[in-house]
Amino acid sequence: xxxxxxxxxxxxxxxxxxxxxxxxxxxxxxxxxxxxxxxxxxxxxxxxxxxxxxxxxxxxxxxxxxxxxxxxxxxxxxxxxxxxxxxxxxxxxxxxxxxxxxxxxxxxxxxxxxxxxxxxxxxxxxxxxxxxxxxxxxxxxxxxxxxxxxxxxxxxxxxxxxxxxxxxxxxxxxxxxxxxxxxxxxxxxxxxxxxxxxxxxxxxxxxxxxxxxxxxxxxxxxxxxxxxxxxxxxxxxxxxxxxxxxxxxxxxxxxxxxxxxxxxxxxxxxxxxxxxxxxxxxxxxxxxxxxxxxxxxxxxxxxxxxxxxxxxxxxxxxxxxxxxxxxxxxxxxxxxxxxxxxxxxxxxxx
Numbered sequence: 001x002x003x004x005x006x007x008x009x010x011x012x013x014x015x016x017x018x019x020x021x022x023x024x025x026x027x028x029x030x031x032x033x034x035x036x037x038x039x040x041x042x043x044x045x046x047x048x049x050x051x052x053x054x055x056x057x058x059x060x061x062x063x064x065x066x067x068x069x070x071x072x073x074x075x076x077x078x079x080x081x082x083x084x085x086x087x088x089x090x091x092x093x094x095x096x097x098x099x100x101x102x103x104x105x106x107x108x109x110x111x112x113x114x115x116x117x118x119x120x121x122x123x124x125x126x127x128x129x130x131x132x133x134x135x136x137x138x139x140x141x142x143x144x145x146x147x148x149x150x151x152x153x154x155x156x157x158x159x160x161x162x163x164x165x166x167x168x169x170x171x172x173x174x175x176x177x178x179x180x181x182x183x184x185x186x187x188x189x190x191x192x193x194x195x196x197x198x199x200x201x202x203x204x205x206x207x208x209x210x211x212x213x214x215x216x217x218x219x220x221x222x223x224x225x226x227x228x229x230x231x232x233x234x235x236x237x238x239x240x241x242x243x244x245x246x247x248x249x250x251x252x253x254x255x256x257x258x259x260x261x262x263x264x265x266x267x268x269x270x271x272x273x274x275x276x277x278x279x280x281x282x283x284x285x286x287x288x289x290x291x292x293x294x295x296x297x298x299x300x301x302x303x304x305x306x307x308x309x310x311x312x313x314x315x316x317x318x319x320x321x322x323x324x325x326x327x328x329x330x331x332x333x334x335x336x337x338x339x340x341x342x343x344x345x346x347x348x349x350x
Contacts, residue, residue: 048079051169052146054154056113056135057086057094063321063335063343064157066097071161071334073106078166082108083146085138087115093342100339111145113138121251122268123258136269139228140247143239150236156229158294158319160331163287163310171232173282178237180282181226182289201225206271207260214259219278226281228273229313230289246276291315297324306330321345 053072057065069082084094091110098104115134122132138145139154146152153169155161161168171180184201200206204221207214238244250272254260260271290309293301294316306312312330314320320331323346335345 050149051078051080051165052083052149052152053080053165054083054085054138054142054146054152056138056157057084057090057110058133058135058157059087059090060343061157061319061321062090062094062097063338063345064319065094066101066103066338067321067331067335068155068157068159068161069098069103069106069108070336072165073103074334075161076164076166078164078169080107080165082106083111084108085111085113085135085145087134088112093340096340097336097338101336103336113141113145117141118251121248121255123255132268139231139269140244140272142233143235143244146235150234152233152235154228154231154233156313156315158314159229160312160334161310162307162312167310168230168232168284168288171282171284171288173232173234173237176237177280177282178234178241178243179277180232180284181228181277182230182284182286182291183224183226185224203274206274208258211257211259213253213257217275217278219275223278225270225274226277227289227291227313227315228270229291229315230284230311232282232284243276247272250275285310287311289313293320293327294318294325297326300326323348 055065055068065084069084072080072082084091086094091112095110098106098108113135118134118137122137124132142152142154151169151173153165173180201224202221203219203223203225206225207219207221209215209221250259254268254271260268287308288310290301290306290311291313292315293312294314295318296316297318306327312327314325314327314331318325320326320328321335332345338344
């Protein structure tokens with residue numbers, strides 16, 4: 001009888017021990033796949049979607065890149081991965097700037113852009129040589145620079161994001177559309193600015209309609225243009241439609257026939273996109289691309305309107321890190337000084 005009781009006690013002890021071990025493992029379970037990755041233990045199947053944002057870092061303009069990244073990062077909880085594209089000699093500078101500032105917490109990759117890919121595709125233009133900088137054409141080559149993503153955001157460096165970038169990423173693209181842009185006629189609040197500084201917002205302002213090749217496109221010169229400084233792109237459609245090849249074709253034709261130039265609308269990178277995407281793009285919410293802040297050194301928007309804007313774009317000659325410029329306080333809010341001291345804002349008393 002004593003032996004029977006002892007066996008029962010041992011079995012009971014083993015049963016309790018087994019239950020404790022099972023409960024401990026359930027409470028403290030760690031996925032074997034964890035390694036160096038961060039996984040949400042509560043909902044491992046609901047991994048937060050990564051938002052790839054492409055932005056260029058050009059020599060002499062890196063303060064713009066840093067301010068844009070700072071504004072995006074500060075205004076969202078989304079899982080943003082920045083693809084910072086530069087030339088070989090600029091990448092070490094931007095990396096050092098990020099690693100030695102509060103931006104060291106961001107997720108980013110640097111991508112080197114080889115300007116040789118543009119050889120024979122750009123016509124020399126003495127009137128605005130800055131528009132021929134190789135990084136102006138990065139947006140043509142998104143699928144070559146970024147892999148594995150279905151959807152990508154491209155931003156010019158002279159922007160500040162005041163809204164949550166997740167909203168822009170959620171822009172719906174119609175079936176068959178490779179990209180979404182902002183129409184230049186979309187926001188009544190900007191119409192007065194456009195008229196006051198003599199800007200163009202139609203195809204006539206970008207393409208040379210005296211050329212038969214342009215007339216043969218059958219696009220009315222009064223068609224509203226769009227601005228490719230903010231792009232939400234569908235990579236699957238972009239590759240399927242061979243968008244990059246189409247853009248390169250028009251670049252080469254321009255070299256041969258001079259079909260567009262920066263003396264017109266002010267964008268040699270814009271004109272091929274206007275041709276290739278004509279009638280085949282979705283639209284971005286107008287407040288997600290409030291532009292023309294850099295077209296005049298004294299034409300200003302109302303403060304109320306600018307507070308509502310989700311994204312501000314200083315397209316034009318008058319940049320907010322330079323002088324003269326307007327609304328530069330909105331830009332300076334997000335600027336982070338260069339630890340190396342190479343990049344400095346230009347101000348009247350500096």
